[in-house]
Amino acid sequence: MVGLASSIERRNGVSLWRQIADKILQGIASGDFAENTALPPEIALAERYGVNRHTVRSAIAALVQEGVLKAEQGRGTFVLSRKRLSYPIGARTRFSTGLQGQTSERHLALLSSSTEPASRRIAEALHIAKGEAVIRLETRGEADGHAVSRATTWFDAKRFAGIEHAMAETGSITASLKRFGINDYLRHSTVLSARHADADDLAALDLQPGAIVLVTIAVNVTLDGEPIQFAESRFPAERVELRLSAGD
Amino acid sequence: MVGLASSIERRNGVSLWRQIADKILQGIASGDFAENTALPPEIALAERYGVNRHTVRSAIAALVQEGVLKAEQGRGTFVLSRKRLSYPIGARTRFSTGLQGQTSERHLALLSSSTEPASRRIAEALHIAKGEAVIRLETRGEADGHAVSRATTWFDAKRFAGIEHAMAETGSITASLKRFGINDYLRHSTVLSARHADADDLAALDLQPGAIVLVTIAVNVTLDGEPIQFAESRFPAERVELRLSAGD
DNA sequence: TATAGTTGTCTATATCAATAGACGAATTTC
DNA sequence: GAAATTCGTCTATTGATATAGACAACTATA
Numbered sequence: 001m002v003g004l005a006s007s008i009e010r011r012n013g014v015s016l017w018r019q020i021a022d023k024i025l026q027g028i029a030s031g032d033f034a035e036n037t038a039l040p041p042e043i044a045l046a047e048r049y050g051v052n053r054h055t056v057r058s059a060i061a062a063l064v065q066e067g068v069l070k071a072e073q074g075r076g077t078f079v080l081s082r083k084r085l086s087y088p089i090g091a092r093t094r095f096s097t098g099l100q101g102q103t104s105e106r107h108l109a110l111l112s113s114s115t116e117p118a119s120r121r122i123a124e125a126l127h128i129a130k131g132e133a134v135i136r137l138e139t140r141g142e143a144d145g146h147a148v149s150r151a152t153t154w155f156d157a158k159r160f161a162g163i164e165h166a167m168a169e170t171g172s173i174t175a176s177l178k179r180f181g182i183n184d185y186l187r188h189s190t191v192l193s194a195r196h197a198d199a200d201d202l203a204a205l206d207l208q209p210g211a212i213v214l215v216t217i218a219v220n221v222t223l224d225g226e227p228i229q230f231a232e233s234r235f236p237a238e239r240v241e242l243r244l245s246a247g248d
Numbered sequence: 249m250v251g252l253a254s255s256i257e258r259r260n261g262v263s264l265w266r267q268i269a270d271k272i273l274q275g276i277a278s279g280d281f282a283e284n285t286a287l288p289p290e291i292a293l294a295e296r297y298g299v300n301r302h303t304v305r306s307a308i309a310a311l312v313q314e315g316v317l318k319a320e321q322g323r324g325t326f327v328l329s330r331k332r333l334s335y336p337i338g339a340r341t342r343f344s345t346g347l348q349g350q351t352s353e354r355h356l357a358l359l360s361s362s363t364e365p366a367s368r369r370i371a372e373a374l375h376i377a378k379g380e381a382v383i384r385l386e387t388r389g390e391a392d393g394h395a396v397s398r399a400t401t402w403f404d405a406k407r408f409a410g411i412e413h414a415m416a417e418t419g420s421i422t423a424s425l426k427r428f429g430i431n432d433y434l435r436h437s438t439v440l441s442a443r444h445a446d447a448d449d450l451a452a453l454d455l456q457p458g459a460i461v462l463v464t465i466a467v468n469v470t471l472d473g474e475p476i477q478f479a480e481s482r483f484p485a486e487r488v489e490l491r492l493s494a495g496d
Numbered sequence: 497t498a499t500a501g502t503t504g505t506c507t508a509t510a511t512c513a514a515t516a517g518a519c520g521a522a523t524t525t526c
Numbered sequence: 527g528a529a530a531t532t533c534g535t536c537t538a539t540t541g542a543t544a545t546a547g548a549c550a551a552c553t554a555t556a
Contacts, residue, residue, distance in 0.1 A: 013262065013263040013265055013266025013269070013310070013513095014261065014262055014263070014266060014444070015261040015262070015263070015512095015542085015543060015544090016543075016544070017261055017543080017544085018261025018262060019444075021261070022443070022444050026443060026446075038502095041501075041502060041503085042502080042503070043502085051544080051545085052544060052545045052546070053545090053546095054544070054545070054546085055543085055544060055545080057503085057504085058543085058544090060503095062261070071503065071504090072502090072503075072552085072553085073502075073503045073504060073551065073552050073553080074501080074502055074503060074504095074551070074552030074553035074554080075501095075502070075503080075552080075553055075554080076501095076502065076503080076553095077502090077503080084441075086439070089492060189491070189492070190491070190492035191334070191489055191490070191491050191492070192440065192462070192489060192490040192491070192492060193332075193462070193485055193489045193490070194442035194460050194461075194462050194485040195270070195274065195460065195485065196262070196267070196270055196460070212442050212443065212444070212460055213442075214440070214441070214442050237441055237442040237443065241439055241440060241441045242439070242440040242441070243437070243438070243439050243440070244337060244437070244438035244439070244440060244492060261543095263512085263513060263514090263542095264513075264514070265513080265514085289531075289532060289533085290532075290533070291532085299514080299515085300514060300515045300516070301515095301516095302513095302514070302515070302516085303513080303514060303515080305533085305534090306513085306514090308533095319533065319534090320522085320523085320532090320533075321521065321522045321523075321532075321533045321534060322521070322522035322523035322524075322531075322532055322533060322534095323522080323523055323524080323531095323532070323533080324523095324531090324532065324533080325532090325533080
């Protein structure tokens with residue numbers, strides 16, 4: 001659709017094979033390379049991108065490793081089906097319900113939890129004093145066995161004492177908050193950015209180095225506007241897109 | 249704030265010096281390295297990231313080239329001030345008003361325009377038949393002389409004939425739509441993703457290769473819900489963050 | 497079965513990326 | 527003025543990246 005010719009840059013800190021791999025991923029996302037069909041042969045790709053066949057092979061090898069492509073000697077290299085999940089963000093953003101219909105199974109896995117003093121930023125967001133105790137949860141969102149998010153969440157430790165146990169049992173923030181008398185809550189604000197995945201993201205989200213993560217920083221509030229949760233979530237850009245609904 | 253130890257990955261298609269450069273940028277964004285102060289000396293940075301001093305120097309050289317840092321022999325390397333713009337997205341998303349208060353000057357520059365048949369995707373979004381003529385505008389958002397967005401926008405050619413001239417004159421979508429009797433409009437939907445900048449983005453947004461762009465795909469509608477505009481916008485992640493307001 | 501088309505493997509070469517060490521040049525501090 | 531600190535430049539070495547060419551292995555098709 002947009003289809004602006006975007007060529008390859010050299011000597012820029014990003015190796016050619018990774019740039020080619022990214023272009024192939026883009027091509028799959030944009031529909032240039034259809035799923036379950038063969039990619040153009042290596043020689044054609046090399047010509048198309050103006051690089052050597054071996055460089056294309058390096059890119060393909062990386063994508064085979066990532067599970068995006070499957071190479072078959074003598075036949076061709078095939079695009080495996082891999083749809084991006086579309087994660088809705090709005091006033092009623094919730095992990096599980098947001099992915100309904102796109103996956104058969106999803107839940108939040110609690111990786112670890114701890115209690116720590118609130119940093120200035122978290123204290124401001126939660127309307128508590130700096131240094132007050134907050135509970136920090138490290139979670140991974142999983143859908144059909146694939147990691148789709150990696151989040152760090154903070155709650156006021158006084159008000160939500162023991163929420164880590166509720167999370168571990170239920171695998172759901174919404175269900176855990178119900179135990180503290182909160183039957184409904186709203187997304188107050190979301191700030192969005194993107195960066196390269198760091199080592200923690202790579203491990204938790206099963207990504208290859210150089211991958212991009214979408215980062216959201218959000219505050220959830222009760223219906224009265226009282227802040228209850230501060231969270232930073234990372235989504236693998238190659239597997240997830242964020243859908244913002246106006247009327248939500 | 250989150251402060252998870254994120255170390256450096258080797259042999260991954262992204263060179264160490266670019267990874268270090270990205271980490272320094274992150275450090276500036278997160279406040280670890282304050283603006284208008286000196287960075288830790290090269291040897292300290294090399295130790296901190298576990299690489300050779302020369303590798304750190306390569307990273308610094310790239311950031312000096314980008315205008316983020318300034319090195320002074322004998323004194324140190326200094327962080328120049330460069331705050332991320334915070335671009336609000338909601339039902340009333342508009343380029344100019346959204347940045348009010350953060351910049352003294354901003355406008356949309358029209359790079360080029362053309363008329364073309366609507367692709368399936370654009371036809372669906374604008375509720376017209378596939379192949380109908382649409383006007384395509386290529387624009388660059390500028391704030392205080394810096395490029396902050398690069399967008400491709402489509403309008404129904406029948407209804408908005410000549411809108412490219414209005415855009416060129418006014419430098420504003422909102423003002424241009426007024427000439428066609430549209431005094432107000434709403435953001436109907438936004439889909440958000442991220443990827444590495446392509447060659448066109450690099451040139452238009454004055455980025456270094458390897459940079460990340462945030463991508464939004466949006467549909468604007470009249471108050472009656474009639475779609476009038478389809479747009480794909482790219483924002484440099486290192487200079488812009490997107491702020492999503494729930495009540496907007 | 498023969499041929500064309502495609503991926504897989506091998507060798508060789510040139511350039512880039514990263515490390516290592518030494519020393520020069522400019523600035524600040526004592 | 528001397529010393530310490532810090533950035534700038536140079537040489538050398540190693541491993542990763544990229545190109546080039548040749549040929550083997552496998553598949554599909556005429």
